Amino acid sequence: FDAVDVIRAKRDRDELSDGQIDWVVDAYTRGVVADEQMSALAMAILLNGMSRREIARWTDAMIRTGRRMDWSGVGRPTTDKHSTGGVGDKITLPLAPTVAACGAAVPQLSGRGLGHTGGTLDKLESIPGWRASLSADQMLGVLRDTGAVVCAAGDDLAPADKKLYALRDVTGTVEAIPLIASSIMSKKIAEGTGALVLDVKVGSGAFMKDVESARELAETMVALGTGAGVRTVALLTNMETPLGLTAGNALEVRESVEVLSGGGPADVVELTVRLAREMLAAAGVDGADPADALKDGSAMDVWRRMISAQGGDPDASLPAARETHTVLAPADGVLTSLDAYRVGVAAWRLGAGRTRKDEPVQAAAGVELHAKPGAAVRAGEPLLTLHTDEPARFERAFEALSGAFVVAPEGSRPDLPPLVIDRIG
Ligand code: URA
Known part of the structure; x- marks a missing residue:
């Protein structure tokens, strides 16, 4: 097999054969197919998709590059x-x-x-x-x-x-x-x-x-x-x-x-x-x-x-952040939305997540919510508390939270999706 032939095939919307898939996954793992070749193939897959057969074979080929555990x-x-x-x-x-x-x-x-x-x-x-x-x-x-x-x-x-x-x-x-x-x-x-x-x-x-x-x-x-x-x-x-x-x-x-x-x-x-x-x-x-x-x-x-x-002490106190800042509700009303992505970015910027692989995370950093969508809130009541060990991080967390929540007039009814939307299988 040849990497360029496999890339060309997917580029031209052909289905890859089992042999091509087995070879390219294994050869990439062993360093025989180069990163730039696998990048081109991944982009061709993103643009042109794969059949169910190709996906199953690709998955199996990835499993076979390592061990399968047995319980x-x-x-x-x-x-x-x-x-x-x-x-x-x-x-x-x-x-x-x-x-x-x-x-x-x-x-x-x-x-x-x-x-x-x-x-x-x-x-x-x-x-x-x-x-x-x-x-x-x-x-x-x-x-x-x-x-x-x-x-x-x-x-x-x-x-x-x-x-x-x-x-x-x-x-x-x-x-x-x-x-x-x-x-x-x-x-x-x-x-x-x-x-x-x-x-x-x-x-x-x-x-x-x-x-x-x-x-x-x-x-x-x-x-x-x-x-x-x-x-x-x-x-x-x-x-x-x-x-x-x-x-x-x-x-x-x-x-x-x-x-x-x-x-x-x-x-x-x-x-x-x-x-x-x-x-x-x-x-x-x-x-x-x-x-x-x-x-x-x-x-x-x-x-x-x-x-x-696993060496942990279930009775030990958990680390607490050195600094906290509480965001207050701007008005009386109903919290109609609180955006998961923006809260996630704020927690990340406070130190709960990493920007590079292998970077340490802060155990105590994050965001605590005092109300969930659908709740009635009063002006000046706590809405969220931000936790971090490094106060310099607050500024970027505030930026992330801009537009993260909506307090609508009293009597408003938020349109909340159900927690479980569907079941497949
Ligand atoms: N999680 C994974 O393990 N792989 C992905 O490609 C995306 C999410």
Whole structure:
């Protein structure tokens, strides 16, 4: 095979053969196909698309560049969730222990935040002592002992994706459904979970801004999972406004612990319970009800054991920011919108996220909301509190928040999309 022939074929809208796909993915991972050649191919894929057959083969070729994990020794059905990324999306934190408390095992390889969206590992790392890196044997040990493990993926899990994702990030080729779907699903299939629930976010704070493209991404990923023998379903969920009342690392851990204590914001509880039921159903486990596991302390018990198993102290106080600034409601009325993207950018600029890979994040930085869309507010009441260790960061966070919320006259009715928009699979 020849890289230029493969690029030309996709440029001219031909379907790539299985042999071409296997070769180009493997040769790129080994450094035989150059970055500039893969960039051209990624752009041709973005512009001309791929058939379902091509996407399935591409995903499989990416999986075969690394190892596929095996949890047959765990003794319980495995099930996992993947979110396409949002603002305030801390759902994995209450969800994984809840599902484990209900009888399934959750082997979650998770990621870090980039840009305005948060990452689960960054959140958990705000717990003193907690470690994201585990060997495969350690992962199996935590999974056996506690029923849930959330940790970083090793370098041998779909290495083609690590290289290709970094390249897409700098070549304007992230936003291609075949490439997003194969990137996410290669990692989740290689992770070895038996069942998978995809939380595909829709709205300003998400990758997919409209329901049609979110549905296409969800259908593509469900087909890939099902074709690879993973029982896969997807929910399309609202990301026009942040989930819960916090966006930031330690702030989101605090809120997750509230949910695990039987309290917490209604939307976080609702989505946790809904996703937990889907994960258990996909795994064929019909034991305890997730809503009960949050109320009776059994999910909290798993959380404490899973945090301790990775070196964390579940009783330690979480870091608090050195500086805070509270934004007040400008008028009496109804909060009709609070934009997820702008809140996410503000949290990022306050130090909760990174602008370059491998940059450290501030554990305590972020945004705390005092009202959600639909709430009545009074002039001068707190609307948001910004948290950071570096006050010089406030200015750029204020800029990000310009136009982030609307307080409409009393009696106004906001047009709020439902939390769960659709289910696919
Ligand atoms: N998340 C991924 O892992 N890959 C993508 O391409 C997009 C989001």
